[in-house]
Amino acid sequence: MTPEREPKAGANLLLLLPWLILVAMLGLTWVVWDLERTSTRKELRSEFDFALRETVNRIEQRVASYEQMLRGVQGLLTTTDLTNRKAIHDYVDTLQLDANFSGIQIVGIAQRVAAQDRAAHVAAMQRLGNPDYTIHPESRNDMHVLVIQREPYAGLNMAPIGLDIWPDPVRRLALEKARDTSLAAITSKVHLSIDTEAEAPSSFLMYLPVYAPDQPHNTVAQRRAHLIGWIYAGFHMNDFMASLYGKQSPGLALSIYDDVNPSPSALLYRTGDDSPGRLPGSAPPLTATEYLVVAGHTWTLSLSTQSEFESRFGRNAAAVIAVAGAGLSGSLALLVWFMITGRARALRLAAEMTEELRHMAQHDSLTKLPNRALFSDRLNQELARARRNGDHCALMFLDLDEFKIINDSFGHAVGDELLREVAQRLQLAVRATDTVARLGGDEFVVLMPELQGSGAALGLAEKIRSALHAPFLVNGHTLSISCSLGVAIFPDNGDDEISLTKSADDAMYRAKDGGGDSVRIGHLAV
């Protein structure tokens, strides 16, 4: 390995540095962006989980508070009869349902009546101030569960009492559950009997059992034996949801379905649009399904985020990080590239300027031909070579005839342009190995190395002389000139620079003295 190669390899590595920095910085940006995105997602997820838990809690607590309210009526009925309408009316009145339990449409009493007691029951109810009391719909069942009171007694709740709810399988299931467990039980989705319009709101009923006073109800058998009726509350689902304590987080779509199958027919409640326009490229919404067992009945809660929730709790830092990181990475890589290549670019500039200076020092500024110094150098090299090899070479002096007249007649600009044209023709006329130089004014020299003999030198001189015969077109002037040439051959006409130059110079003056436009060869050296 040459010693020069190591720094070169090092320099190449150095040139890779900006790219390495760009890749590293972009990598770092990606890592930070990914971290931020993950943590935003996590934060959003945890906010969402919290909102879900809160929703579940609020529903559970509200159901519990309604159950508690019914327990109050249940407590009242341990001290009075199921048919004590006034006591129940007054009690419900003091509850101030409107203010405290706005989700409730109705608080009612349902009495269990065996088939054989129907007539006595109807008679008793009519005696209690309901002369039109009848059992409806008519049925031949061996047991009836009859609505005997609805509170608050106003508006829709004034519908005729005596409704038998036992034949309805939905109500019956909850009635039986409440009876057997002595706990509150909720029905599936129903239409309340007081809602007579076709598009009745989604509703549900909550039942609590009432057992005969002073009778045990510790076992299922005892409960079935000693049950006398039920207290119930009827709810419109929308009003129930509106009565929840606290506030639902904005930007969430909530649907509640009856039981576990979220079908349109089971829909109890919906808030928020399920499919709002989402920004393209945004992450999919967070969704969750939770099965809520309230008072022995299952509701399916379906919660999903909307853009509002995401923009509220999400941060947009990830996008900022991506853009800023990419920008900074590019800038830093560019800066490093400037710093690393700065020295190299300065050195290259210096080298270019040095080369230019060197060229200027060795060349004629007008014709760009080598000047006297460079020519002298080449001549000495050629003389040394020819001397070593016993070769010939020739030195030719050339002077334009009557150039001063052209200069004086047409001005220096035309004269200079003519000199440039002459230089070009000279270079075209000589061999590739020959050197043409300008010594100053209208004087040119040609060095012809590795010459076979004086004949070849004279032939080239003649070629040059005739090349300059053709007219020149300079700045619109057609100029015809001639030249005088003196040729000196090494070693015949001189064996060093001085003697050879003098011999060629002498020959040229002889040509000039002879009227110009001719070639003369130097005298043989003594």
Added chain:
Amino acid sequence: MIARSLISFLLALGAIGPACAAAFDCARPYTLALHEHGLLYSADTDSGIDKDVTDELIRRSGCKVTVSLLPRARIWQLIESGALDFSLSGISNAERERYAGFAWYFSNKYYLLVRKDSGVQNLAAFEGNERLQLGTIRSFRYSESANRLVDRLQAANRLNQSSGLAPLYKTLMLNHIQGMIIEPFDFPALEAKAIRDSTSIVEFNDPSVPHGLIMSKRSLAPAEQAQWRALIDGMRRDGSMRRIFDKYFKPELAASMLDFQPPP
């Protein structure tokens, strides 16, 4: 000298111990909550292991205890706040240790119940298939690897939570969830033909997890907790706990659940 005093003090404690048990200190009426869960408690039949243990605790302590039925998540919240004194069949973790004391009386393993048509043979296959949803009960914790599975699936939006067990069986049958975590109390549900035919059981390779009486640290002083813990230990010693479990499980399973080393 000090050692001798200590020994006589401990002997004295030993002598008055049984006397204390005989005269249980009921400082006030207590509250206890049950939750519906398989054989632990069913409101429909008003019976279950937890109910039996509760009845026995009430009988032995002679204290007035108000028993209510609540969702499990609500029970833990109330135990933490001190509004509820007791619940049953609880398992511990670092967070619960802060606010709850335990009196251990049985331990059991956890199992993943999966739909056969999900093609799942092991835990990794369930976790690896992004289409599969797991159903769990809100606030329930399980054995170590079951907890890990639940936490990962929750982060991946693959968890459907429920406040009770019954909806999970229904949704499993509807194929809305493809798996749920069960315990030996849930085995009777598997006897339903539809469930047995369409599901299989994958075991979590974790040791049995101890379960116990949950006592709120907020409402029960350490001395009070100790006397309730002594009641539980007494029930284990004299075979009454075994009699309760024998009512619900085959003798071998009952024995394996009760034969465990309680954590310190």
